[in-house]
Structures are given as C-alpha cells and as structure tokens.
Amino acid sequence: MKANRPKRDVHPDLARERLKCNFNIEEVTNIIDGGKDKTLERKKIEDIALNNGACLDEIPDECLSIKERYENAIRKSCIYSNIVRNEMLEITGMENFESPVLRRTADAFFKDISPFMLHLGMFVPTLIGQSTPEQMAEWLPKALDMKIIGAYAQTELGHGTFIRGLETTATYDPDKEEFVLHSPTITSYKWWAGGLGKTANHCVVMAQLYTQGECHGTHLFIVQIRDLDTHMPLPGIKVGEIGPRMGFSSADNGFLGFNSFRIPRQNMLMKHAKVEKDGCYVKSAKHGKLTYGTMVFIRVTLVSEMSFNLSKAATIAIRYSAVRRQTELRPNEPEPQILDYPTQQHKLFICIATAHAFQLTSKWLWDTFQAVMADVRKGNVDALPELHALSSCLKAVSTSDALSHIEQCRFACGGHGYMLSSNLPFIYSFVAATRTYEGDYTVLLLQTARFLVKAWEQAESGNNVTPTVAYLNRTANTKRVVWDNTHEGIIQSFQAIAAGKIGQCVRSIRDRIKSGMDYEDAWLMTTVQLVAAAEAHCRAVLVNTYWNEMIRLTKSSSANVKTVMHQLAVLYLMYWALEKTGDLLKYSSVSKQDLDDLQRRYEELLAALRPNAVSLVDAFDLRDEILHSSLGSYDGCVYERLMEEAQKSPLNAEPVNPSFHKYIKPLMQGKL
Numbered sequence: 001m002k003a004n005r006p007k008r009d010v011h012p013d014l015a016r017e018r019l020k021c022n023f024n025i026e027e028v029t030n031i032i033d034g035g036k037d038k039t040l041e042r043k044k045i046e047d048i049a050l051n052n053g054a055c056l057d058e059i060p061d062e063c064l065s066i067k068e069r070y071e072n073a074i075r076k077s078c079i080y081s082n083i084v085r086n087e088m089l090e091i092t093g094m095e096n097f098e099s100p101v102l103r104r105t106a107d108a109f110f111k112d113i114s115p116f117m118l119h120l121g122m123f124v125p126t127l128i129g130q131s132t133p134e135q136m137a138e139w140l141p142k143a144l145d146m147k148i149i150g151a152y153a154q155t156e157l158g159h160g161t162f163i164r165g166l167e168t169t170a171t172y173d174p175d176k177e178e179f180v181l182h183s184p185t186i187t188s189y190k191w192w193a194g195g196l197g198k199t200a201n202h203c204v205v206m207a208q209l210y211t212q213g214e215c216h217g218t219h220l221f222i223v224q225i226r227d228l229d230t231h232m233p234l235p236g237i238k239v240g241e242i243g244p245r246m247g248f249s250s251a252d253n254g255f256l257g258f259n260s261f262r263i264p265r266q267n268m269l270m271k272h273a274k275v276e277k278d279g280c281y282v283k284s285a286k287h288g289k290l291t292y293g294t295m296v297f298i299r300v301t302l303v304s305e306m307s308f309n310l311s312k313a314a315t316i317a318i319r320y321s322a323v324r325r326q327t328e329l330r331p332n333e334p335e336p337q338i339l340d341y342p343t344q345q346h347k348l349f350i351c352i353a354t355a356h357a358f359q360l361t362s363k364w365l366w367d368t369f370q371a372v373m374a375d376v377r378k379g380n381v382d383a384l385p386e387l388h389a390l391s392s393c394l395k396a397v398s399t400s401d402a403l404s405h406i407e408q409c410r411f412a413c414g415g416h417g418y419m420l421s422s423n424l425p426f427i428y429s430f431v432a433a434t435r436t437y438e439g440d441y442t443v444l445l446l447q448t449a450r451f452l453v454k455a456w457e458q459a460e461s462g463n464n465v466t467p468t469v470a471y472l473n474r475t476a477n478t479k480r481v482v483w484d485n486t487h488e489g490i491i492q493s494f495q496a497i498a499a500g501k502i503g504q505c506v507r508s509i510r511d512r513i514k515s516g517m518d519y520e521d522a523w524l525m526t527t528v529q530l531v532a533a534a535e536a537h538c539r540a541v542l543v544n545t546y547w548n549e550m551i552r553l554t555k556s557s558s559a560n561v562k563t564v565m566h567q568l569a570v571l572y573l574m575y576w577a578l579e580k581t582g583d584l585l586k587y588s589s590v591s592k593q594d595l596d597d598l599q600r601r602y603e604e605l606l607a608a609l610r611p612n613a614v615s616l617v618d619a620f621d622l623r624d625e626i627l628h629s630s631l632g633s634y635d636g637c638v639y640e641r642l643m644e645e646a647q648k649s650p651l652n653a654e655p656v657n658p659s660f661h662k663y664i665k666p667l668m669q670g671k672l
C-alpha cells in the first residue's frame with residue numbers, strides 16, 4: 001500500500017523564515033551527524049530506504065485495529081529488514097548494525113514501533129556482549145540474517161527493577177547436559193519483552209541459575225520458543241501478547257512461561273560465567289554485574305535516542321508555530337505568528353538546545369562506553385562503576401527531560417497538537433516508556449547516588465576521585481561558590497549545587513545513624529535527597545559536557561555557525577540556572593539582582609535566536625517521511641494536511657453511520 005503525496009508550494013511564512021537565516025544550515029547538520037562524511041552517508045542511506053515510498057501508508061496507523069496495525073507493522077518490518085540486510089549494511093558496514101541512521105530511517109516506516117526493534121535493539125547486542133566466540137559464531141550470523149528473530153525476556157510479572165528477585169529458574173541436569181527452565185509462580189512469568197508475544201522465535205531469558213544444589217543468581221540463556229516452520233509455541237512454552245498499552249502498540253510485548261522446558265548446556269550465554277559439563281559453576285573472573293551489560297549499552301544509546309525524538313517534536317512545533325497565527329496584538333494589525341510570542345519561544349527554543357545537548361553528550365558517552373568496554377576486554381574493570389553511575393543518571397535525566405519538553409511541544413501546538421496526525425502524541429507515548437524501561441528514573445538515580453556518596457567520602461578524605469566527579473575535589477569542602485554569570489561561572493555553580501546536595505545527603509545519613517538508625521534505614525530515609533543529588537550531578541555533567549563538546553566541535557566552523565551554536569549552549573545554561581534558582585541561592589552567592597539580570601539576558605537571547613529558529617530545526621534535516629506530521633512538514637501546509645488526514649478517518653467512509661438507524665433514530669422516535 002503506497003500513498004501518493006501531493007507536492008505543494010512552501011507556505012509563504014515558512015519561506016520568509018528561511019530567508020532570515022544567517023548561518024550555514026549544512027554546517028550545523030554536519031556537527032549533529034558527527035561530520036560531513038556522516039551526513040553524506042546518512043543521506044545516501046535515507047535515499048535508499050525512503051525514496052521508493054515503501055514506508056508510506058495509505059491508511060494511517062491510528063485508523064487500524066490492533067490486529068491490522070500489528071500485521072501492517074510486520075509487513076513493513078520485513079520490507080525494511082530486507083533493505084537493511086541487502087543495501088544499508090553494505091554502506092555502514094556489518095559491525096554498525098546499531099548505527100543511528102538505521103534507527104532514524106526505521107522511524108519513517110513505523111509511526112509507532114517495529115515488532116523487530118528489540119531483535120536488533122537488544123537480542124543481537126546481548127549475543128555480542130554475552131556470548132563466547134563459539135556461541136557468537138553459532139547464533140550471530142543467523143540473527144543478523146533474520147534466520148532467527150529474538151526478544152529480551154528479563155522482566156517478570158512480579159519483578160522488573162529488582163533483578164535479583166526474578167523467579168524463573170534454570171536448573172542444570174548434568175546427566176543430560178541440559179538446563180531445565182521453569183516458571184514456578186504466576187509472578188515468575190516473563191512480561192513486557194518487545195516482539196515476544198507473536199513475532200520472536202527465540203529469546204534471551206534471564207533466570208536464576210541452580211547447579212549442584214546451589215543458586216548462583218541470575219544468568220542469561222538463549223531459548224528457542226517457537227517452531228521455525230509452523231511458528232507454533234514449542235511444548236512446554238506458554239507465550240502470548242500482554243494486551244493494549246499507552247504506546248508501543250505494534251511491538252507485541254509478550255508474556256512467557258516455562259513448564260520444565262529443556263535447553264542444551266551450550267545455550268547458557270557463557271562469556272562471563274560458566275557451568276561445566278559436570279555442573280561445576282565458574283564465576284566471572286572480572287565483575288559480577290557484567291551480565292547486566294546489555295542494559296548499560298541501551299542506557300547509553302538512549303541519550304541519542306532522546307535527542308532524536310526531541311528534535312522531531314521541536315521541528316514539528318517550530319514549523320507549526322511559524323505558520324500558525326493567533327490573536328491581534330493591536331487593533332487592525334495582522335495576527336502575529338505564534339512563534340513571535342516570547343512565551344512560545346521559551347517553550348520551544350530550549351527543546352532545540354536540549355536536542356543538541358543530548359546529541360553532543362551522547363557521542364561523548366558513547367566514546368566513554370567504548371573505552372571502558374575495551375578496558376574490560378583486557379580484564380580491567382576499574383571504570384565500570386563510574387560508567388554505570390554515568391549511564392544510569394544520563395538515561396534517567398535525558399528521558400525525563402525529553403518527555404517534559406515533548407509535552408511542551410504538544411502544548412505549543414494547541415488543539416492540533418492533540419491530533420494523532422501531528423505525531424506528537426506518538427512521540428510522547430514512545431518517550432514516556434523510556435523513562436520506565438531499561439531502569440526506572442528513580443531507581444537509576446539511586447544507583448548513581450550510591451556511587452556519588454562513595455566519591456564524596458573519598459574526596460572528603462583528600463583522595464582523588466574519578467573524572468566525572470573530579471569537581472568534588474574542588475568543591476567538597478566549600479560552603480558556597482562565588483556567583484559569576486559567565487558560562488564557566490554557571491557550570492561551576494551546577495557543580496557546587498551537586499557537591500552541596502551530595503554532602504547534605506552524607507550528613508543526613510550520618511546524623512540518622514548517630515540517632516540510632518542502621519545504615520539501610522538511614523539510606524532509605526535519605527532517598528528523596530539522594531535522587532535530587534544524583535539529578536544535580538547529572539545536570540553538572542550535562543552542562544559541562546555540552547559546553548566543552550560544543551566548543552570542540554565548532555573550532556573550525558564559520559563565524560555565524562559558532563555564534564548560533566554558542567547561543568544555544570548559553571540558552572541551555574541560563575534556562576537551567578533559572579529553573580534552579582532555589583538551589584543557586586542555597587549553594588552560591590547569587591543575589592536577587594544577579595537573577596534578575598540572568599532573566600533579562602535569557603529573554604534577550606530568545607529574541608536573538610528567533611530569526612534562526614526555523615533554520616535551526618531545518619538543520620536537524622528530518623525528512624517528512626520521518627516526521628509523519630500534519631503540522632511539521634517542510635512545506636508548512638498545515639491546514640491542507642489536517643483536512644487530508646481527517647478525510648482518512650474510517651468514520652468518514654460513509655455519509656451516515658449505521659448506528660444512526662440502529663440507535664439514534666429509535667431514540668429520537670421514542671421507540672428504543
């Protein structure tokens with residue numbers, strides 16, 4: 001089903017906006033993509049995947065039933081996977097199957113989500129991160145070639161956060177050299193795994209390993225759950241879909257139960273820990289938490305995923321705001337574009353800046369992740385706690401911030417933003433899930449807090465701490481930092497806020513212990529503060545990294561690109577300083593006058609960015625197919641598209657709905 005899209009002239013308001021642009025858009029696009037060559041590669045891949053129109057739907061996804069939506073998503077997933085397999089990986093290289101370009105083009109095919117997303121997103125990365133070379137040779141080529149389709153089944157009905165509490169068991173039987181997988185209770189049923197319900201024929205399962213009568217905690221196993229020919233569940237497997245949810249409608253999130261289901265010993269993923277043929281358990285020589293590696297990997301990738309989603313929402317809302325006119329400011333004057341309202345700019349320009357902040361930070365985080373993993377491969381796990389703390393807080397804060405900014409984008413589009421055809425509700429519900437999956441917001445910030453409390457204690461006793469908390473060595477014993485309204489000053493204030501909050505947590509815990517609590521209770525009572533301290537640390541990391549990366553990446557840029565990139569980063573610093581005035585008053589010498597000045601400078605900056613706003617979102621270079629939005633298309637023909645999409649409503653297929661004759665008419669005639 002291919003849809004033909006009418007070509008339209010660009011709306012005059014948008015055309016005028018583009019004439020105002022004073023910087024080289026392509027240069028900014030190159031910075032976002034990570035270089036000119038990357039932009040060229042991305043465009044080439046997008047042309048291959050999208051130019052033939054296979055991604056377009058005649059009937060919008062939202063007008064289909066649950067079953068039709070799933071079937072259509074499978075149809076397109078197969079087309080898309082074939083293009084990836086045959087054409088795209090040739091360009092990116094096989095090893096780059098996780099390239100953001102593939103993720104981005106996938107969005108053109110799926111307004112919601114592909115049922116195959118977790119196959120490439122988690123199943124394949126788990127094979128790569130958790131298999132022995134022999135296991136990799138056995139499974140990976142089949143998975144990459146779509147000969148097998150997998151899911152990641154960790155969460156259970158009873159436990160998601162507390163992995164150690166999972167109940168599925170894998171008991172080793174040395175006589176048959178097999179593991180017996182079993183779901184002993186209803187709460188032990190696997191629940192949530194994307195693609196598991198109807199699509200996958202294999203999955204990675206996390207289960208409590210029992211051998212020689214002893215439990216060795218959770219480990220990962222690869223399990224075939226369906227017949228490859230008939231697709232019927234194998235005997236001993238109970239599998240299905242978990243039912244309608246807020247988003248992820250076409251992801252067939254599934255449940256899975258085992259009734260003493262046997263798998264060969266070789267199906268335990270044994271890169272880090274092993275069970276020998278005789279049942280002897282050999283634990284990981286490196287680090288006990290390496291089996292959590294896929295989660296760390298996804299948390300790292302989610303930061304750039306948030307940038308991408310926010311850039312889509314910002315593009316839609318800013319293009320719409322340039323076309324939408326509302327309210328006479330003065331009698332008989334034309335109504336202004338709503339983008340001219342400073343309140344609208346306040347809602348939206350931070351979204352552009354945040355998309356940049358997350359994109360640049362995500363590249364830095366990705367490099368950090370790669371470096372730590374290279375060390376781990378050599379047996380050095382020293383940097384793992386810092387990576388875990390960093391990826392946890394950046395995942396938590398980036399998903400949470402993206403969610404609230406996307407909601408602002410929807411508010412910024414008034415009533416039309418509520419239409420599914422705007423795509424904003426889809427983007428919102430997709431991102432809403434990211435705040436929960438791969439580790440809930442609060443839970444992950446508390447993980448970071450554990451690391452921060454330890455780092456504080458080290459800094460307090462005069463020891464050097466790891467790079468991302470090095471500011472503690474400077475600020476741990478300072479009462480209040482001197483306010484300075486330069487970018488360096490603002491960054492240092494964020495570090496002082498973080499250090500102040502961590503220090504306060506440590507004091508609260510110590511006071512509570514002094515007053516008779518044990519450590520666990522003292523920690524528990526302090527968790528509200530600990531979450532706030534970890535968030536503050538994350539903000540300090542974000543402002544510092546964004547600033548440094550922006551300076552580094554614009555070194556050879558043209559003057560106007562430098563200026564506009566600089567303006568966005570300053571806007572980001574000022575926005576968050578103004579959001580956190582209470583903290584600034586507590587942990588820096590900032591005065592009311594300083595804050596009033598900051599507010600004025602922030603408002604001036606909004607005005608300075610205004611002429612470039614449309615071009616800044618054009619620089620995200622998101623094709624209409626990827627945006628899927630009646631409000632956000634490049635040509636800005638908002639009203640025509642809204643009307644066109646309205647015509648597609650199934651309720652408009654007939655002039656009179658049968659329910660009139662069945663119910664309304666009898667009611668009107670008093671015959672009901």
Ligand SMILES: CC/C=C\C/C=C\C/C=C\C/C=C/C=C/C(=O)SCCNC(=O)CCNC(=O)[C@H](O)C(C)(C)COP(=O)(O)OP(=O)(O)OC[C@H]1O[C@@H](n2cnc3c(N)ncnc32)[C@H](O)[C@@H]1OP(=O)(O)O
Pocket residue numbers: 098103117118120121122152154155160161162163164194289290292293295296298301302305384385388437438439440443447450451
């Ligand atoms: C390619 C994709 C592209 C784009 C992405 C787009 C879409 C995404 C893809 C798919 C969409 C949806 C999929 C969703 C999938 C899922 O959600 S899978 C399930 C994910 N589940 C979780 O994340 C559960 C969260 N819980 C945990 O991580 C852990 O249980 C815990 C909260 C960390 C606690 O673990 P545990 O109880 O075992 O440990 P503790 O006793 O609390 O801690 C002991 C010490 O270990 C340290 N630790 C914990 N985890 C790690 C780690 N991963 N690495 C290193 N160290 C770790 C912990 O800090 C303690 O340290 P200590 O303080 O020094 O003692």
Ligand SMILES: Cc1cc2nc3c(=O)[nH]c(=O)nc-3n(C[C@H](O)[C@H](O)[C@H](O)COP(=O)(O)OP(=O)(O)OC[C@H]3O[C@@H](n4cnc5c(N)ncnc54)[C@H](O)[C@@H]3O)c2cc1C
Pocket residue numbers: 118152153154155158159160161162191192193194248253433436437438439440441442443446
């Ligand atoms: C769309 C979607 C897709 C998913 N896909 C997958 C998948 O493919 N595979 C898979 O295995 N899983 C998947 N999940 C499951 C997901 O990983 C879990 O839902 C998530 O980790 C949260 O765990 P939970 O549901 O047990 O929440 P809970 O832990 O029950 O959280 C409920 C509340 O309790 C709080 N809480 C819990 N523990 C603590 C604590 N120690 N301290 C303070 N507060 C706490 C939380 O902050 C939260 O507010 C998916 C989930 C969603 C929504």
